[in-house]
Amino acid sequence: MSKFLAALLPYLPANADERYKQVFTRLGVMALLSWALHLASRDDLIGMWVLSSLAVQALEFIAVRPFARGRMPTRHVEAWTVLMLVSVFTMGAVHAGAAAILWYSDQPSLMALALLLLAGGLLNNVASGVDSRPLFYLGAGPYAISLVTLPIWWWRTSYGQVAILATMVIFFTIAVHSTWRRLHQARKAVVLAHAESDARRIQAEAAVADRAAMAAIVSHELRTPLSAILAGAHLIRRGVPPAQTAATADLIVDAGHLMTGLLTDMLDQAKIEARAMSLETRNFDLLGAMGDATRFWTAQAVAKGLVLRQGPEDQAPVWVQGDPFRLRQILNNLLSNAVKFTDEGVIDLRLAVAPQADGQLQIVIEVQDHGAGIPPEAMARLFTPYSQASQETARTYGGTGLGLTVSRELARLMGGELDARPAEPRGAIFRLSLTLPEGRPETAAVAARDEGATPRMSSLRVLAVDDHEVNRRTLALVLEPLGVSLSTASDGLSALKCLAAERFDIVLMDVNMPGLDGCEATRRLRAGDGLNRHTPVIGFSAGVAVEEVRACHDAGMTDWLAKPLDIRALYDALDRAVAA
Incomplete structure (x- = not known):
């Protein structure tokens, strides 16, 4: 099928339905014009007109039937499309010819009827051809041509009248075209809105299904x-x-x-x-990070009778600049899956490093297992949140299906990519590709410090504000053995009373609390002139959106931690507060 016909095909069903609605109108026009021909003393043309009108109506009925009621022909589509276009043009040509005969009668009433017939034909095609410019032009063309050429009949006798009539005809034709153009644009907007609405509805339904699946999986896990x-x-x-x-x-x-x-x-x-994930940049040994992940999973691999090996064994340390914690998180997820899905054999962790001309290192890390492999139909949804290869996989091995999704997103945040492919003869290969700046070696003392050793916090006076008793008891269990003098408050108002009565070195402030929340309590603290106006306030919350974190800093908090609290992150935040 030609591109022109293929482009028209989607609009033909709507055009066919509209033409079906106009059948009774056309039969009425046939009877009215027969009467008009009789009044014009042209009874000799009535039979020809009736036969022509019925013939073109039958042609249109046959041509549009395969497209009516939203259907499409299953065979000979191109032939049916051409037949429908022919019927559209023929219908306009027959009625435009009848209008010309009435115009040439020189009887004012019949001439007015001819103009009304042509104007009605143009407006009918505005409705039936609103979706497609070619369909509108094809159906309205005969009426427009006839309407423009009719005034020429008076040219020799009435120049002025012809000029006025021709001007009015031109204005009317332009007005009809402008009306069609506005309706066409409005129709396109409605169609696009419906399509967008359907797409959003489908996305919403899929999101609801995903959330329901997520709730079931998380509840089980x-x-x-x-x-x-x-x-x-x-x-x-x-x-x-x-x-x-x-x-x-x-x-x-x-x-x-x-x-x-x-x-x-x-x-x-x-x-x-929420686009709130951030990465740190520091020097670290890439082989050391891989070794940490390998050592962590070696015990589980040995317990299953597997061999977990890292290669090449004799490679020198590779120092790079990046986020070692997030890199280990990716490797842990990959090795966790490899151990989980492999029943026997070897799991390989391989590294390839290629120096680049601009001081960058092209890094490729591969994890190959000898498990059952990944079916091709499951490969497309492998990195989809809360999705697993199959229901059987979910029942057998458990898990939320989040590990690979998070790992790929972390890889992309680092400017790299994580993908998967089948391995031979069985199993799968996960490849992490990164380009990182070359780093400089660091001493063991610096590395130990960066790993977040327990800070010296004896004699620190800390106020912990949280509306949940379990969280307050947890902070006490973590901080009191370190010599911290810890006081607690259950809400923002109680915290402000404590802060007005006693000086503290650090305030740990929960953000979301009933009554006076953490942000408002911090704002009131900073706005006053009490003992702790300038005391560091570390906020912690489960809200991780960028605007939520920004609201904490805008309220006057000096630092922020995400829930659930990570002990190392808490120590680091306390270190920063002490240093400040």
Whole structure:
């Protein structure tokens, strides 16, 4: 099919439906014009007119039927399209010819009828051809040509009248075309709005389904470690035998790690969606970061009878500038999946480094497993949040499906890419490609400091403000063993009373609290002239959107931490506050 016909094809069903609606109008016009021909003493033309009108009406009925009611012909589409275009033009030509006969009768009433017939034909095609310019021109063309040429009949006898009539005809034709153009643009806007509305509805339905699936997955994944934590806590409360104390503690710690990993992935996904994720840049040893990830997963691999190996073994340290924590997070996710989905064999972690001319290093890290592999139909949704390869995979191995999504987004934030492909003869290969600036080696002392050693906080006076008792008790368990003098408050008003009565070195302020929230409490603290007007305030909240973090700083907070609180991040924030 030609491009022209293919472009018209989507508009033919609407045009066909509109022409079906005009059938009774055309039959009325046929009867009216027959009467007019009789009044013009042209009875000899009535039979020809009736036959021509019925013939063109039958042609149109046959031509538009395959397209009516939103249908499309299944065979000979091009032939049906051409036939419909012919019927559209023929209908206009027959009625325009009848109008010309009435005009040439020189009877004023019949001439006015001819003008009305031509004007009505133009307006009818505005309605039926509103979606497509070619369809409008094809149907309205015969009427417009006839309307423009009719005044020529009076040219020899009435120059002035012809000029006035011709001018009026031109204005009317332009007005009809302008009306069609405005309706055409409005129609396009309505169609686009409907299409956008449908797309958003589909997206909303998919989002609701994703959220429902997310709630089910997260609920299932949280229940397992929660059950272990509660069971271990009850055993400790009842007094477990000394021989079981270590095992009970390990159970709680492992369950806590599971929950932390789940919440970290969810928090990182929320940060990425809110465009609030930030990366640090510092010098680190790339091989050292890979070695940390390898050592962490070696025990799990050995427990399953797997071999986890990192190569090449004799490579010298590779110092780069970037975010080692986020890089290890990506490697941990990849190695976690490799260990999870491999039942036997070897898991390879490979590194290739190629220096670039501008002081950059082209880095490729590959993790290859020998698991069941990834089906081609699952590859497309592999990096979709809360999606797994199959329901069977979700039931067998668990997990939220967030790890790979977060890992790819982190790789892209670093300016790289993470992709996957099948391995031979089985399994999968995940490739992380990065371009990082070349770094400089650092001493062990500097590296240990950057890893976030426990700060010296003895004699610090800290006020912790949180409306949840569990959070206040947690901060007490973390800070009091370090020698911190900790006071607590359950809301913003209580915090302001404490701050007015006693001097503190640091304030830990929850942002979202009932009544007076953390931001408003900080604003009131800064606006006053009390003892702690200039005391550092570290806000912490589960809200990670950019505007939420900015609101905390605008309120006067000097630092901000995301919930759930990370101990290392808390120590770093306290270090910064002490240094300030």
